[in-house]
Amino acid sequence: MKKRLLFISMIIAIAGFLAGCGSSSSAADETKTITLGYFPNINHVPAMVAKSEGYYQDQFGEDVEIEYQTFADGSDFMTALKTGEIEGGLVGPGPAMNNYTTGTDVKIIGAGSTGGTVILAREGSGIETVEDIDGKTFITPRIGCTHDVQFETYMKEQGITSERIGGDMTHQTGKPATYEAMFADGKIDVAVAPEPWAAVLQQEANAEVIIPTSEISFGETLPASVLVSSGELVDENPEMVQQIVNAHKDATTFINENPEEAKTIAINDIKEVTGQELSKEVIDGAWENIDFTIEVDADVIQEFGDSSYDLDFLKEQPDFSDLIDTQFLD
Numbered sequence: 001m002k003k004r005l006l007f008i009s010m011i012i013a014i015a016g017f018l019a020g021c022g023s024s025s026s027a028a029d030e031t032k033t034i035t036l037g038y039f040p041n042i043n044h045v046p047a048m049v050a051k052s053e054g055y056y057q058d059q060f061g062e063d064v065e066i067e068y069q070t071f072a073d074g075s076d077f078m079t080a081l082k083t084g085e086i087e088g089g090l091v092g093p094g095p096a097m098n099n100y101t102t103g104t105d106v107k108i109i110g111a112g113s114t115g116g117t118v119i120l121a122r123e124g125s126g127i128e129t130v131e132d133i134d135g136k137t138f139i140t141p142r143i144g145c146t147h148d149v150q151f152e153t154y155m156k157e158q159g160i161t162s163e164r165i166g167g168d169m170t171h172q173t174g175k176p177a178t179y180e181a182m183f184a185d186g187k188i189d190v191a192v193a194p195e196p197w198a199a200v201l202q203q204e205a206n207a208e209v210i211i212p213t214s215e216i217s218f219g220e221t222l223p224a225s226v227l228v229s230s231g232e233l234v235d236e237n238p239e240m241v242q243q244i245v246n247a248h249k250d251a252t253t254f255i256n257e258n259p260e261e262a263k264t265i266a267i268n269d270i271k272e273v274t275g276q277e278l279s280k281e282v283i284d285g286a287w288e289n290i291d292f293t294i295e296v297d298a299d300v301i302q303e304f305g306d307s308s309y310d311l312d313f314l315k316e317q318p319d320f321s322d323l324i325d326t327q328f329l330d
Contacts (some may be wrong), residue, residue, distance in 0.1 A: 004115065007322050010174055010178060011235075012291060013306055014133070016244060017291060019163075020300075020308070027037045030266070031165065032060075032063070032064045032065070032066045033064070033066075033067055033243075034056070034060060034064055034065070034066055034067070034087050034240070035066075035067040035068070035069055035086045035087060036050075036051075036056065036067075036068055036069070036086060036087065036088060036244070037068070037069045037070070037071055037081070037086040037088070037089030037090070037091070038068070038071070038089050038091075039070065039071055039072070039073075039077075039090070039092075039225075040070055040089045040093070040175055040177075040269065040270045040274050041080055041112045041116075041176065041194045041195065041196065041197065042113075042195040042196045042266060042283070042286045042287070043090075043092075043112060043116045043194060043195065043224040043225040044090045044112060044118060044225050044257060045111070045224070045255060045262055045265070045266045045292065046090065046112050046225075046227075046248055046250070046251040046252050046292060047068070047089060047090050047112075047248075048265050048266055048269040048270075049249070049251040049254050049255055049265050050247050050248060050251035051068050052265045052268075052269070052270070053250075053251065053254060053265075055246075055247035055248075055250040055251050055254075056243075056244070056247040058245040058247070058250075058315055059246050059247045060185060060243055062247075066160045067091075067254045068244060069085070069086055069232030070273045072141070072175050073092075073095075073107075073141050073142040073145065073175075074091050074092050074094060074095025074096075074098075074141075074142060074145055074146070075142060077089070077091045077095060078095050078096070078099045079105075080092065080106060080227065081106060081203075081229075081230060082097055082099075082105070083103055087223055087229060087230075087233060087240070087244070088109070088120055088227065088228055088229035088241075088244055089227070089228065090112045090225045090226065090227055091225065091226060091227075091228055092146035092147070092224065092225060092226070093108070093222060093224075093225075093226050093301060093304060094144060094145045094146035094147075094149055094234070094304075094308070095142075095145065095146070095148055095242065096265070096323070097301070097304070097308065097314075097318065097320060097323065098144055098229050098306050098308065098314065099155070099253055100318075100320070100323050101227055101314055101315075101316065101318050104293065105230045105231045105232055105321070106228050106229075106230060106231065107228060107229055107230065107231050107234050107323065107324070107325045108226045108227070108228055108250055108271070108296060108301070108323055108324045108325070109227050109228065109229055109234070109241060109244075109245055109297045109325055109326070109328050109329075110226070110227035110294045110295075110328070110329055111223035111225070111227065111293055111295055112182055112189050112223065112224070112226060112227055112248075112252075112292070112294075113223065113224050113225050113290050113291060113292045113293065114220060114221065114222065114223055114287050114290070114291045114293060115140055115195075115196055115213045115219060115220055115224055115290045115291055116194050116198075116213060116222055116224045116250060116286070116287065116289050117146070117150050117151075117192065117193070117195075117198075117213060117216050117219060117224065117297055118193055118195065118198035118209060118211070118212060118216070119151060119154075119190060119191070119193075119203065119209070119210050119211035119212075120190070120191050120193060120198060120201050120207040120208060120210060120215060121133075121207060121208045121210050122183045122186070122188065122189050122190070122191075122203065122205070122207060122210055123183070123206045123207060123208070124186075125189040125190070127189060127190065127208070127210060128208070128210075129210070130155070130158055130210060130211065131158070131161075132153065133160060133162075133210065134142075134160045134167075134169065134187075135168040135169065136169060136189035136190055137163075137169070137170040137171075137172060137187075137188050137189050137190070138151070138162075138169055138170070138171060138172070138188065138189065138190035138191070138192060139172045139173065139174055139182065139188045139190070139191055139192065140171070140192040141171055141173065141174070141175065141194070142173050142312075143164075143171065143173060143207070143312035146222070146224065147194055148192060148220050148313075148325040149217075149304065149307060149308050149311065149313060150192075150216050150217045150219065150222070151192040151211075151216065152311050153217040153218070153307045153311065154211060154215075154216050154217040154308075155169070156310075156311065157217070162206040164312070165301040165311065165312055172187075172188060173251045176193055176194055176197035177197065177274050177276055179197055179200075179201060180200055180201060180204055183201065183205045183207060191207065191209070193294055194224070195271070195286035195290060196266075196269055196278055196282050196283055196285075196286035197238065198286065198289070199282040199283070199285035199286040200278065200282055201207070202285065203279070203281060203282055203285065204282075210244050212289075213289040217307070218300065218303070218304055218307075220291075221297060221300045222297075222300050222301070222304050223293075223297075223300075223301075224290070226296065227244070227245065227248050227294075229241055229244065231270075234325060238328075241317045241328055242328050245294075245328040245329065249254055249294055249296065252254055252293065252294050253290050255292045256292055259287065263280070263287065264285070265281060267280070270317075283305070285306075294329055296324055296326060296329075298320070298321075298324050299322055301320050301323070301324060302318075302320050302321075305318040305320050306318070
């Protein structure tokens with residue numbers, strides 16, 4: 001009987017030990033990771049600054065691991081948001097709006113920057129005026145992206161459209177970091193370029209600015225990047241969303257108060273992501289075309305969406321009244 005009791009006690013002790021090991025492992029697995037996304041261009045400097053200065057880490061504390069993921073275009077970013085690969089980050093308003101209209105659970109919770117889209121012609125292309133672009137080949141990061149809509153809206157107002165909607169302009173897509181090489185090869189005539197790649201084309205490829213930021217449609221009013229998250233996260237964890245916005249606010253304040261330091265951060269981050277080291281002169285030139293702000297103009301977002309519909313990028317007339325949630329900016 002005593003042997004039986006001793007055996008049972010040993011079993012209980014071993015079970016308790018194993019349970020304790022299981023609890024310890026579970027606790028280790030519960031370390032939370034928050035992932036933010038952004039693009040390696042100047043409109044996304046707030047994310048680079050927040051990363052460099054540790055603003056997200058400050059908001060969430062040392063028990064939370066902060067990771068960053070970069071994207072070449074808005075489609076990949078939105079896929080990552082939809083699948084929960086990222087909690088939020090900076091993306092162009094075009095992809096956010098386009099995905100919203102197809103049922104994606106996305107909320108614009110702040111702006112990142114305005115401006116930064118420039119239309120340039122390749123040296124030797126024969127393009128000197130907007131009218132000369134008709135029948136030429138232009139490139140944008142992606143079909144229906146923010147920069148594409150800005151350009152095609154402007155061109156349609158001049159009576160010039162792409163082959164996609166019955167015109168004569170040929171459209172190609174590609175990463176902005178490759179535009180200089182494509183100009184050199186003569187593969188494209190016109191670049192619809194976000195900064196700093198517009199400044200690169202000007203200074204490194206002798207490209208001619210045909211439509212500056214101040215003239216392109218929505219050039220100085222539309223957010224060139226927006227801070228987004230999912231509606232589910234906004235509803236279920238507003239505290240986390242507020243922390244994301246707070247870190248973004250801190251980064252925006254830093255940029256506006258310390259522009260030279262912010263430029264250095266941008267140069268280093270873009271080199272790390274793309275392998276391309278931009279000169280200080282390029283960054284200075286790009287900076288002149290951009291303003292950094294957290295404020296979102298809902299009316300401009302709607303006007304931009306209406307234009308996307310007019311250009312057949314959207315199948316239905318959009319209603320963005322529920323897309324923007326500015327409660328975290330107060």
